[in-house]
Amino acid sequence: MSTVIHIEQLSKSFVRNDREIAVLQNVNLDIESGSFVVLAGPSGCGKTTLLNIVAGLLPPGSGTVYYKGAPISGPRLEVGYLTQKDTLMPWRTVERNVEMPLEIRGVPATERRRRAAEFIRLVGLQGFEKLYPHELSGGMLRRASLARMLVTLPETLLMDEPFGALDAQLRLELQNELLSLWSRQRSSVLFVTHDLEEAIILGDRVVVLGTGGHIIADELVTLPRPRDAFHIRFRPDFTNLHRRLWDALMESRLQVQRQEVKL
């Protein structure tokens, strides 16, 4: 398998109140084509920043991110990005929102409508095409966003805690949904979450980013597919992996605290 995303010595700092805050430090990561990689870690560890850099929304501080060998300098059409926050246009109906990326690419109207309808059906929103975002529930908004991302058939998906704001049942439903969609399309996925369970349920590989902004664990998930988002958590290999990742996270937190005490 070839490498889709190659992250080399990536660091990024922000200036806040005249102080420099290091968000990412020397991150090296390779993502194989067709694999589902989950980036997990506590809030504020730089996961979203990393994803924004890979998406081409933010320039790297130092280091380089390559997409299929070429350094990333801006958003790429073959990469889909599902952000944490819903970014559907409130003045467009579900249908017109899903059509929007095609509209920007200059796809003719009839073709646009046909493909939007197809993806709206795929995410289970048929019958809701004419509704505006404020008329949809949280789960339906996520589905519409998912359809908008998938409608351009991206070969790589970036997802930033897409189910973070949903209740537990709905999250399970959508995790199952995502697994079944992915098993059919087999695109490369870089999925960010703070939830270690979610990371193991979905991923081929879980990369844990510590509070210090560097990678503290990188484990392959050998659980068989197809997976069931609910029942998989009762398998012993699931529990073992969960414990290992959790311990790594706690260890890194302790280290950071010790450093802070020393300072």
Add this chain to the structure above:
Amino acid sequence: MSLVNQFRSEQPRPVLVGPSTLVRQAQQRKQRQQWLIYGSRLLLVVGVLLFWQLASGTILDSSFLSNPLAIVRQTIAWLSDGDPWYESTLIINTAVTLEETLLGLFFGVASGLLLGFLFGLQPTLERIFNPFIIALNSIPKIALAPLFILWLGIEIPMKVVLAAVTVFFLIFLNTLNGVRNVDQHLVDAVRLMGGRRRDVVFKVILPSATGSVLTGLHVAIPYALIGAIVAEQIGANRGIGYLIQSSGESFNAAGIFAALLVLTLIAGLLNAVVNLIDHKTSHWKAGLKLSSADQS
């Protein structure tokens, strides 16, 4: 696919039981409430008019307060003194006021939109001009009237400019606000779709600012009329404002009231237009909060 069934649980399923007694009772209650309100309003109007007419000349001094019949007579007289009919006092003056209001509205809205978008899209420009705009805006526009008379005389252009200046700031500030408050996440979303600056402007910033612009328009339409009327009262020889002013100067109370009546009708008409605009554009923001930048 079993997943499809899982979606169903999330979709809203209102339980409809048909025309029940409860629904009928609620409808009847609403109907009764409506009758009460409209009936009371009618009673109030008839009562006040009757009292006004009957008390005129006894309790009330008709030279200050006139009376309804005198006002109707004055209105009819002003409507029938023209040859041809459309050159009667009332029609000519109404037309002048409407012309000033609409032209003022047009120029004010056009310039406000243009500069609002320009400054909204060029933040540095906005920061340079900001204190001057605030200073200009804090001048009561009426205080500028003598200057406009000096420059333009007391004909229609002076009123148009005064109305336009009032409208300009309302539209300008609301447009600026709308453009600046565009959700950065939506802009990023369009960039991620491969959108260029043109796409960001036309597919995000313009529609996003529409709500704010309409709020400005909502406030500006009545203010255009106010600008025109005030300008007419300061210096004019035509228009409803002039009619009110000249009636006052010749102690014609009925004339003042007749002109005010026409003014109320024009204002009502303009408000109906505003409501129509609101209605046409409110479909997607039914659940969103409207930011209203009101000013006097």
